[in-house]
Amino acid sequence: MGTTKIYPYTDQTLQLAKIAKALGHPARITIIKYLFQYHHATNDIFQAITKLDKSTISKHAKELISADLIYSDYKYFEGNYYLKSEASQLIEMLIEDVKH
Numbered sequence: 001m002g003t004t005k006i007y008p009y010t011d012q013t014l015q016l017a018k019i020a021k022a023l024g025h026p027a028r029i030t031i032i033k034y035l036f037q038y039h040h041a042t043n044d045i046f047q048a049i050t051k052l053d054k055s056t057i058s059k060h061a062k063e064l065i066s067a068d069l070i071y072s073d074y075k076y077f078e079g080n081y082y083l084k085s086e087a088s089q090l091i092e093m094l095i096e097d098v099k100h
Contacts, residue, residue, distance in 0.1 A: 022067035035083035
């Protein structure tokens, strides 16, 4: 039997790493910036501003959802995306943690 690795990382460090990974692509940064400014967007809007396919947008959105930065719902057969209220705090926490 193999041994189990135990990493010496706190839950906060692991959460910050997940956020950093989610913000590690220009399309995701563009999506987050748009949501900070307008608070709501659809797949069509993200397609227009990033020039990416709908399926690619969905994959990027899943990364941001996984990092607890955005959430989505489906109304009228369209994906709607919203910035989570704590997203700004999480991003600031990431920046502060990196500075120290």
